[in-house]
Amino acid sequence: MENMIQVIDIEKYYGYGGNLTKAIDRVSFNVRQGEFVSIMGKSGSGKTSLLNIIATIDVATAGHVIFEEKDITKFSDDEKADFRKNNIGFIFQDYNLIDTLTVKENICIPLIMNRIDRKIINKKADSVLQQLDIYDIKDKYPYQISGGQQQRCACARALINDSKYLFADEPTGALDAQSSVNLMEVFKIINDKFKTTILMVSHDAISASFSDRVLFLENGKIVYELLRGTKDNEQMLKEILIIQKV
Ligand SMILES: Nc1ncnc2c1ncn2[C@@H]1O[C@H](COP(=O)(O)OP(=O)(O)OP(=O)(O)O)[C@@H](O)[C@H]1O
Ligand SMILES: [Mg+2]
Numbered sequence: 673m674e675n676m677i678q679v680i681d682i683e684k685y686y687g688y689g690g691n692l693t694k695a696i697d698r699v700s701f702n703v704r705q706g707e708f709v710s711i712m713g714k715s716g717s718g719k720t721s722l723l724n725i726i727a728t729i730d731v732a733t734a735g736h737v738i739f740e741e742k743d744i745t746k747f748s749d750d751e752k753a754d755f756r757k758n759n760i761g762f763i764f765q766d767y768n769l770i771d772t773l774t775v776k777e778n779i780c781i782p783l784i785m786n787r788i789d790r791k792i793i794n795k796k797a798d799s800v801l802q803q804l805d806i807y808d809i810k811d812k813y814p815y816q817i818s819g820g821q822q823q824r825c826a827c828a829r830a831l832i833n834d835s836k837y838l839f840a841d842e843p844t845g846a847l848d849a850q851s852s853v854n855l856m857e858v859f860k861i862i863n864d865k866f867k868t869t870i871l872m873v874s875h876d877a878i879s880a881s882f883s884d885r886v887l888f889l890e891n892g893k894i895v896y897e898l899l900r901g902t903k904d905n906e907q908m909l910k911e912i913l914i915i916q917k918v
Pocket of ligand 2: 719720721765841
């Protein structure tokens with residue numbers, strides 16, 4: 673498998689002068705086509721900062737992110753927006769749902785932006801709503817539904833586009849154990865069936881045990897990398913829990 677994403681020497685600083693925070697400290701790694709990679713680490717270790725930079729939502733202080741041989745760190749804002757619209761589904765840590773739109777309308781945003789035919793939008797939306805078990809609440813507004821339902825709504829919006837890349841920041845953070853496993857099974861299906869490349873931030877070991885590879889971040893650096901190899905989820909989970917204790 674070829675490398676679809678190359679992350680090269682990324683650094684991220686917030687603030688300036690005496691108020692400088694180093695969030696990412698020279699991080700490099702590759703993601704292959706169709707790979708499902710998780711990023712784990714304690715609160716404040718730099719997970720969201722790193723994911724947002726790779727997903728073109730934020731800019732790095734230094735370093736490069738190469739997608740399919742294109743250096744997106746050199747893209748203009750318009751080029752980045754275009755690239756995102758055509759290639760990337762994103763699930764934010766705080767969902768980012770629009771309060772004045774219903775669940776179904778929120779989910780349809782990516783397709784509307786891509787000017788897809790109304791009938792097709794409707795069909796796709798109903799199918800994703802059912803897949804994530806939120807069909808019954810499709811006409812409600814985000815403030816009328818639970819945190820877990822909001823999270824599944826954000827997932828549905830990221831999945832509706834059949835994007836080549838899926839970036840997810842704590843997608844199971846507000847879900848109970850069973851709903852988390854259900855959602856990770858949906859991730860596995862889109863990863864296997866559509867060969868979607870997935871990069872997921874999670875501090876939930878069970879969720880991360882579904883991935884092909886886990887990167888462990890500490891103070892903005894990758895300190896360990898766990899490969900699945902021939903391990904099943906149970907074995908992955910055991911090893912993740914051991915590494916977390918070290
Ligand atoms: N906008 C910002 N301005 C200043 N500092 C920031 C900003 N965003 C993040 N930081 C700092 O950068 C570091 C990394 O933050 P980041 O949000 O990437 O961590 P995280 O691993 O995603 O944490 P969590 O698990 O709590 O979501 C932290 O020290 C944080 O305080
Ligand atoms: Mg975060």
